[in-house]
Amino acid sequence: MVWTDTMGSLGNVQGPAVREAERKEKDKQRKAMERSNAKDIAELDSYIHHITSLHHETIAGIDWPAVARRPAPEAPEVDLSRSERIRTQLAHHEPGFVQWLLGRGRQTRDALDRALHVARQLGHREILATLTPYQQSFEQWELEQAAVYGVHNKDDAAILSVIRGHQTLTRQHKLARGLGISVFEGQIQAVLSVHDQSIVPDFQFKFTPSGKLTEVKMPRERHMAIYRAYVGSAALKVASDLFRTIPVKELVVTCIAPFMDAGTDVEDELPVLSVEFDRDRMMMLDMARTDPVAGLKLFKVAEAFHPVQGFARIVPIVDIPVRMAI
Numbered sequence: 298m299v300w301t302d303t304m305g306s307l308g309n310v311q312g313p314a315v316r317e318a319e320r321k322e323k324d325k326q327r328k329a330m331e332r333s334n335a336k337d338i339a340e341l342d343s344y345i346h347h348i349t350s351l352h353h354e355t356i357a358g359i360d361w362p363a364v365a366r367r368p369a370p371e372a373p374e375v376d377l378s379r380s381e382r383i384r385t386q387l388a389h390h391e392p393g394f395v396q397w398l399l400g401r402g403r404q405t406r407d408a409l410d411r412a413l414h415v416a417r418q419l420g421h422r423e424i425l426a427t428l429t430p431y432q433q434s435f436e437q438w439e440l441e442q443a444a445v446y447g448v449h450n451k452d453d454a455a456i457l458s459v460i461r462g463h464q465t466l467t468r469q470h471k472l473a474r475g476l477g478i479s480v481f482e483g484q485i486q487a488v489l490s491v492h493d494q495s496i497v498p499d500f501q502f503k504f505t506p507s508g509k510l511t512e513v514k515m516p517r518e519r520h521m522a523i524y525r526a527y528v529g530s531a532a533l534k535v536a537s538d539l540f541r542t543i544p545v546k547e548l549v550v551t552c553i554a555p556f557m558d559a560g561t562d563v564e565d566e567l568p569v570l571s572v573e574f575d576r577d578r579m580m581m582l583d584m585a586r587t588d589p590v591a592g593l594k595l596f597k598v599a600e601a602f603h604p605v606q607g608f609a610r611i612v613p614i615v616d617i618p619v620r621m622a623i
Contacts, residue, residue, distance in 0.1 A: 334510040338502055348471055348496060349526040352533035352592075353585045356465070358541035365445045370434045448543060451483030456543055460485075463542050471496070472531050473552075479618045485548040486615050487535050490566060493555045494607070497523045521607045528552050528570055528608070529589035536574040537584060546576050551613045568617065569608035571599040 447455020457480045467476050475490035501515045532550045539548055552570040574596050582592060593600075601609040 334502075337510065341498065341502065344498070345523055349523060349530050349589060351469070351472055351527075351530040352537055352587065352589060354534075355584050356538050356541050359459075359463070361445060361448065361544055364441050365449075367438065367441065369438050370431060372431060453480040453483065456480045456483065456485070460539065460542060464538065466535060466538055472534060476535070477618075481618075483545065485539060485543065485545055486618070487539060487548070487550045488617055489531055489535055489550060489552045491528050491531055491552050491554050491569075494520070494524050496527060518604050521602075521604060524607065525602055526589045528554070529593050532570060532572055533584070533587070533589055533592055536572070536579060540574070540576050540579055544576075547573060548576075549573050549613075549615045551615070551617060553617075554608060556610070567610045568613045569600070569611060571611060571613040571615070573597040573614050 444455060444459050446452075448459060457478065460478055460480075464478075466472060471492075473489045473491045477488040477490075479486045479488070497515075497520055499515055499520065500512045501519070502510050503513045505511055532552055535550050536548060539545075550572050551568055553566040554569045555564050556567050557564050570593075572593055578595055582595075597614065599611045599614050601611050603609065
């Protein structure tokens with residue numbers, strides 16, 4: 298009897314305690330599942346936002362008037378007062394050279410090159426330490442001024458060289474699979490090989506009646522709408538960067554996408570979007586608040602898009618060159 302009464306008392310005490318522990322454990326699991334669900338939803342939303350807002354990030358533009366006004370770097374003065382030997386050597390090797398170093402001669406580019414040549418031959422480290430940085434900065438200034446002249450005069454090679462040197466588009470993996478730039482008579486055309494539809498997830502999340510988060514197939518209409526926004530955002534990004542690099546009034550961006558030929562099962566890249574961008578209109582846009590699909594409607598656009606079927610082949614505004622740079 299003592300044993301039975303004792304166990305009965307323990308059971309009465311443990312029952313509520315066990316139930317409370319189970320309740321707390323279930324509440325803990327529920328909160329963990331909610332955190333996990335929220336994380337999954339946030340990650341998916343963040344990814345979709347990223348690929349449809351590529352144009353939100355703008356680069357710092359080149360201020361060409363400021364570059365054109367930039368003066369040449371001032372030549373340094375080399376103190377030779379402590380070394381008569383150096384003065385004698387240099388004066389003997391290159392008449393008038395000492396006067397140049399002291400700032401009393403005509404400091405031309407040829408004179409600078411001769412000065413460095415003489416200093417290297419005679420092993421004058423102090424002179425080299427002074428003149429070498431100046432030579433480097435002077436060469437950079439010359440390149441800048443050559444670029445200003447070339448861009449101002451619509452020199453195709455100069456424009457393409459500037460684009461190559463400043464563009465960062467090819468380092469952005471989510472932007473596209475490839476980028477080509479063509480410059481003809483000062484007119485810029487970019488051809489962007491966009492990713493195929495697999496860049497957009499084929500699923501979305503949905504809560505079951507029990508509150509569990511599950512993956513379901515994304516509706517075709519939503520999938521194609523996101524893909525269209527991605528392509529439009531990529532085109533806007535390319536145009537935005539190019540306008541901020543080269544001061545042209547107009548440029549064309551054509552997007553090509555992979556298509557599978559049903560008859561041959563061979564994949565080919567076909568033009569699906571072509572836009573002629575106007576500089577003034579583009580630069581007035583608040584890119585961070587511009588919807589990519591709506592934003593493109595402000596410009597001349599060649600596009601054939603169906604909400605379910607997606608993109609179809611179009612005729613580009615400008616013919617795509619056979620050979621392109623970058």
